Amino acid sequence: MIIFAPKETDSSEARAALTPTTVKKLVDIGLEVEVESGIGAGCDHSDTEYSESGAKIVTDKGSSLSNADFIFRVKKPPSEEISILKEGAMHLSFLDPFNDIESLHAMASCGITAVSLEMIPRTTLAQKMDALSSQANIAGYTAVIHSADKLNKILPMMMTPAGTISPAKYFILGIGVAGLQAIATAKRLGARVTAFDVRQEALEQAESLGAKALRIDLGDNSSETGQVYAKELTPEQLEKQREEQAKVCEESDVVITTAKVFGRKSPILVTKDVIQRMKPGSMIIDLAAESGGNVEGTVLDQEIVTENGVSIVGIGNFEGRVARHSSQVFSANLGNFVEHFWDQEGNAFKLDLDDEILSGCVLTHEGKIVHERFLEQSGEE
Numbered sequence: 262m263i264i265f266a267p268k269e270t271d272s273s274e275a276r277a278a279l280t281p282t283t284v285k286k287l288v289d290i291g292l293e294v295e296v297e298s299g300i301g302a303g304c305d306h307s308d309t310e311y312s313e314s315g316a317k318i319v320t321d322k323g324s325s326l327s328n329a330d331f332i333f334r335v336k337k338p339p340s341e342e343i344s345i346l347k348e349g350a351m352h353l354s355f356l357d358p359f360n361d362i363e364s365l366h367a368m369a370s371c372g373i374t375a376v377s378l379e380m381i382p383r384t385t386l387a388q389k390m391d392a393l394s395s396q397a398n399i400a401g402y403t404a405v406i407h408s409a410d411k412l413n414k415i416l417p418m419m420m421t422p423a424g425t426i427s428p429a430k431y432f433i434l435g436i437g438v439a440g441l442q443a444i445a446t447a448k449r450l451g452a453r454v455t456a457f458d459v460r461q462e463a464l465e466q467a468e469s470l471g472a473k474a475l476r477i478d479l480g481d482n483s484s485e486t487g488q489v490y491a492k493e494l495t496p497e498q499l500e501k502q503r504e505e506q507a508k509v510c511e512e513s514d515v516v517i518t519t520a521k522v523f524g525r526k527s528p529i530l531v532t533k534d535v536i537q538r539m540k541p542g543s544m545i546i547d548l549a550a551e552s553g554g555n556v557e558g559t560v561l562d563q564e565i566v567t568e569n570g571v572s573i574v575g576i577g578n579f580e581g582r583v584a585r586h587s588s589q590v591f592s593a594n595l596g597n598f599v600e601h602f603w604d605q606e607g608n609a610f611k612l613d614l615d616d617e618i619l620s621g622c623v624l625t626h627e628g629k630i631v632h633e634r635f636l637e638q639s640g641e642e
Contacts, residue, residue: 264294275584277592303584306588353378365624369630391594399587404517405446409450429514430513432456434519436519439519440517444472448471448472507535507538
């Protein structure tokens with residue numbers, strides 16, 4: 262069976278879906294691997310490295326797309342490439358399914374088995390395949406590094422003959438994978454960190470990393486839903502949350518927001534009136550910018566400065582800024598996915614839609630959309 266990994270069609274995307282290390286792993290279990298020439302240019306892997314790991318380097322992208330049994334990508338495929346995929350092929354990538362139903366219908370009509378990496382269950386068994394978490398982890402780190410570079414002050418406390426320099430103050434809103442890494446990174450750099458999440462368990466995790474937890478009584482809304490995503494708040498709960506958060510934002514040098522509700526527009530956590538109360542030179546990094554943003558005034562893929570001197574950073578692909586390592590873990594996630602379901606004796610992929618992992622992430626199969634949760638949330642029949 263053949264795996265093909267093409268270059269990403271988005272010119273701003275530096276990540277590669279496959280790295281030489283994962284190529285070797287897949288070849289060793291009996292798969293043929295093809296990669297498009299130049300796939301690793303953005304993450305510093307040469308064609309020679311891929312070739313030495315066992316991959317075939319191809320320049321005829323269309324031919325490989327139409328012959329491969331598996332297609333590995335980072336982002337969803339362009340519409341013009343879906344129609345040339347082989348019927349029965351499996352396509353693995355981030356698909357953004359709730360915002361691009363048309364692509365799902367196209368993949369279904371072409372007989373493609375579409376795997377949405379966003380929807381891999383967050384379970385212990387599936388952890389090694391969880392690309393969403395691995396990329397969020399890197400985004401949390403990179404967001405803090407970006408802020409440290411742009412901020413007009415240092416992060417740690419320093420005692421000098423001229424006096425003591427106070428540490429920078431960070432406020433992390435949303436303590437998921439990205440938030441926890443942001444906390445850990447900011448603490449390692451010496452910042453003073455406060456964090457908030459509606460889940461009590463997440464607040465305890467933040468405290469274990471040395472952050473101060475902002476505790477707000479929002480009533481009975483602190484439990485988790487499904488795969489460790491926070492529940493969507495009521496308008497009243499959001500207003501109370503914003504009031505308490507505003508007090509911390511006023512004193513913070515950097516605010517990093519990470520709150521997402523899967524399949525829906527991200528909630529606004531930082532409003533314009535809060536931003537107006539923040540200090541000149543302070544910064545807000547909105548890691549939810551791609552799903553609508555947590556900050557009022559966020560512009561996707563732009564950094565803007567408000568009239569009162571607050572920077573709002575809406576960069577949508579922080580993980581792509583360190584493409585070498587984000588490609589490494591992404592590729593490993595895909596390799597682990599295939600290896601987990603690979604039957605070496607039969608030299609075949611074991612596709613069982615009753616399996617808890619596959620039932621969670623396979624959206625289309627044999628000509629139709631098959632994911633029940635997606636059908637319910639999208640309103641499709």
